[in-house]
Amino acid sequence: MENKICERVADLLSEYIDGGLDAKDAEFVRAHIENCAECRKAYGELLALEKLFDEAAEEVPEGFLSSVMERVAKEKQIADRKKKHPFVFSRKVGGFAIAAAVMLTVVASPLITSVLKNNVGGETDMEYVSSPEMAADDYLAGDRASPAEKNDGLYNAEAEVSFDGVKDVVESVKEEPYYGVDFGKYYTANMSDGRVGRVLLEDRGNATLEIDGESGSYSYEIMGGEIVLSDENGKLNFYLSYGDSISFNQVDG
């Protein structure tokens, strides 16, 4: 009987030292090791092991934190530059004359990454559109949109729109879905079972995954630094590798 109890305690010892047992089991273990030399010895060895793990943990190299923060500061500089919006126009103010000036200015400078405020019915409406197609869908007939251009992780698209008979140009800004990833481009997908497929992320959170000649539609979101594709069957988690090209790698488990 004692052996069975010792076996049970041996199974629980690890969790006991981690403080993970409930009160009843913790008391069971505590009481037993008080009275059993063998189990007390095993407990002592585990405690000594934990001390060794602490000893074996190294401090980070000198200058590690400052090296990391130097690189972070550089990336922040780039990101801050991207987010500046130097021009904001109110379409309705001044009516057609201003709208015409806007059109001339913006069309002449297609790489301006500003967002235009649209005053419709007296209310200011700031809108991000994710693609020229969406810009065209959302506005009145007769709109035209330029192909989206990517600069520094931002997609710019222009659409010529009409409000109440007044023409205007809307410029849209959308951030890339994940660091370095383009909308509408296929990337290698390395599945955890060894199969290789390809994945495409579209605007509005839609994704396509092709494996073994079959194509599946998913929604995607960024969670925990990974890109998660979901459908009615479940989720597939991918992290990205940035080698010669970007690849999506399925997370095992």
Place this chain on the structure above:
Amino acid sequence: MTDEKVLVSRAKDGDTEAFAEIVSLYQKAVYNSALYIAKNREDAEDIAQEVFLKLWRTLGSYREDASLKTWVARLTKNCALDYIRDRNKKSTSSLTDEDDGGENDVADEDISSNPEKSFEREERIKAVRKAVENLPGPIRETLILREFHDMSYAEIASALGISEGTVKSRVSRGREQVKEFLKNGNFL
């Protein structure tokens, strides 16, 4: 200590001082995890830096109901996998071969550079590292999260996508195997 959620919220807004505090909180755990994968300090430092850069880049998608510890652990694992994949591509020899002249090898640390540390203590530490390196992969990664990231069983389960029961089993088996290794070498 500033609440971690406050730090994350500030860092998401671009506060680099807050992010530096987050790095300080996790740098030792991340670096030591990387050491067990890379087995040399130079590569471990590179992996660890990459983890924090990825954390900075993806903070915008961090959900405050998630555990930062878990997120850092997953990033560490994924960066380590990238490292192994790159290393395998570059080398045709076994995973344990390192061809840097051993200058940065953790297992071959020059004891004379740490005159105040006892020889015995150094040998013990080397033995612990060797024991952990010899563990099967899933057990090793679980044990590293417990011992160096100080994660709870629930947090480890979440980070690795496994059940808590599996975590408990792996931690227990990992410790037993390390203990046996050390006892065989008379270090315990």
